[in-house]
Amino acid sequence: MEHDPFRWGRPSDQAYGEYNNSIAHAGQQQSFPKMNTQQPIVTGTSVIAIKFKDGIVIAADNLGSYGSLARFTDVERLFPVGDHAVVGISGDISDLQYVSRLLEDLEIENNYDYDGHSLRAPHIHEYLQKVFYHRRSKMDPLWNSTIVGGLDDSGKPFLKYVDLLGVQYSAPTLATGFGAYLALPILRKVVFEEKDVEKIDEETARNAIKECMKVLFYRDARSLDKYSLITITKKNGVVFEKGLKSEEQSWRFAKDIKGYGTQKV
Amino acid sequence: MMVILLLTHQLVEYALEAIKQGSAVVGLATKEYAVLVALKRNAEELGSYQKKIIKVDDHLGIALAGLAPDARVLSNFLREQALNQKMIFNRPLSTEKAATLLADKAQKNTQSYGGRPYGVGLLVIGYDETGAHLFEFQPSGSSLEYVGAAIGARSQAGRTYLERSFEAYANSTKEELIVHGLNALRDTLAQDKELNSKNTSISIVGKDIDFTLYDDDDVQQWLDRLDSVSNARTGVNNDNNDDDDNNDDNEEPTKKEGEDEEDKMETD
Numbered sequence: 001m002e003h004d005p006f007r008w009g010r011p012s013d014q015a016y017g018e019y020n021n022s023i024a025h026a027g028q029q030q031s032f033p034k035m036n037t038q039q040p041i042v043t044g045t046s047v048i049a050i051k052f053k054d055g056i057v058i059a060a061d062n063l064g065s066y067g068s069l070a071r072f073t074d075v076e077r078l079f080p081v082g083d084h085a086v087v088g089i090s091g092d093i094s095d096l097q098y099v100s101r102l103l104e105d106l107e108i109e110n111n112y113d114y115d116g117h118s119l120r121a122p123h124i125h126e127y128l129q130k131v132f133y134h135r136r137s138k139m140d141p142l143w144n145s146t147i148v149g150g151l152d153d154s155g156k157p158f159l160k161y162v163d164l165l166g167v168q169y170s171a172p173t174l175a176t177g178f179g180a181y182l183a184l185p186i187l188r189k190v191v192f193e194e195k196d197v198e199k200i201d202e203e204t205a206r207n208a209i210k211e212c213m214k215v216l217f218y219r220d221a222r223s224l225d226k227y228s229l230i231t232i233t234k235k236n237g238v239v240f241e242k243g244l245k246s247e248e249q250s251w252r253f254a255k256d257i258k259g260y261g262t263q264k265v
Numbered sequence: 266m267m268v269i270l271l272l273t274h275q276l277v278e279y280a281l282e283a284i285k286q287g288s289a290v291v292g293l294a295t296k297e298y299a300v301l302v303a304l305k306r307n308a309e310e311l312g313s314y315q316k317k318i319i320k321v322d323d324h325l326g327i328a329l330a331g332l333a334p335d336a337r338v339l340s341n342f343l344r345e346q347a348l349n350q351k352m353i354f355n356r357p358l359s360t361e362k363a364a365t366l367l368a369d370k371a372q373k374n375t376q377s378y379g380g381r382p383y384g385v386g387l388l389v390i391g392y393d394e395t396g397a398h399l400f401e402f403q404p405s406g407s408s409l410e411y412v413g414a415a416i417g418a419r420s421q422a423g424r425t426y427l428e429r430s431f432e433a434y435a436n437s438t439k440e441e442l443i444v445h446g447l448n449a450l451r452d453t454l455a456q457d458k459e460l461n462s463k464n465t466s467i468s469i470v471g472k473d474i475d476f477t478l479y480d481d482d483d484v485q486q487w488l489d490r491l492d493s494v495s496n497a498r499t500g501v502n503n504d505n506n507d508d509d510d511n512n513d514d515n516e517e518p519t520k521k522e523g524e525d526e527e528d529k530m531e532t533d
Binding site for chain 2: 113115116117119122123126127130153
């Protein structure tokens, strides 16, 4: 017989062991040392982008991976900001959502002014770089690699990278994650250096990006053949194409791949 | 509660009055250039002249009329904002944004108990991607854009000059714009006063020129450009009673009826 009325109706210690009171107080307890993000959880893979003479093309697939599991297949990872800029985000999806909210707030605040000073790609990149570097300095990084694309102050194509460490660089072709190994060499065949940008038209740039998205789907096991693509030009502004599919796939090469899977080496 | 509301309201009126006690500053703007000219005062013969124009950034500056310490607080605030904009977005603080930030900051003072409004009026000039701009800031929390503005003692005479000539200087060069500014400033002077290199400050910002301040010896080159009618008043409005009130503006406004010298705040 349990004589303490306070314990009536609770799981018996005999059967379950003594109740762990920290469970009831979870949330109020701060463990020390504090732990921040150590690794991304749900992730998005590569973002790839290229400049052409009138603007930029950028693409990212719609997959949110949970480890090797293709968990979410409808994640949008391209975020237009203002009239002539876009941010493409790879890496942790929850941090991506946080960054997208920052960008949304930024645009709203800027629109309050309504003084003809639009937020352009270089401003957005500078801001994001400050956010990322601030967070890595707090030892609590936003686990992303991003590409900011659009037009700069003089209407010229603009592409710049920034990642979770605050590292930043600019190039006529850019890719995050696996794309840096698989897509960049292909894109560099089209545009090798800054002066080549003038020779490339929108059609060529688009085709190069589409080809790269297909190659990435072939070779990157955390990718999807459904992707979004944004083209930014002075003439048409931001053109957003969602739910594109990598067409004309050929998997004939797959049977020759040895070393894993069902075949014996 | 009623009393507090009434007091705050009156304080704003006093603040606006403090601006009129300060020496005159004149601002002019075209699409490409903006100019500030100011009349500096010295508290006594042997003392230095109080600074009237403050640079905020390479593209932005202000001129003050009223309490100089309050203006310093506001200019420090603006410098902070300009640096922030530079650091976070790598772009210059827009002139309109600067004026709005000032107005918002000043307005907050008017709606809190125990606070007082800033006792200073400012003319803000700047050059940004939308061109050159001139704003007049008032401690009531308003900031409005002008092509020509004058604040401070006897500024109505300067405003009258600007009203007459703003169409003429709309497309003028930066040199012509400064001369127009000096003409307007000269009209605000009392009859026995004249512009000289000690009491005049000039600044300009625009298309091909960063915010530049001319003081002391650097001012002479601009004074030399004034027409040969010399430093005397243009004489168009000799009655000098062209403003809204019926006071004779030839009298120093600091000596208006019923004002005790000791009660007076030191305005510049």
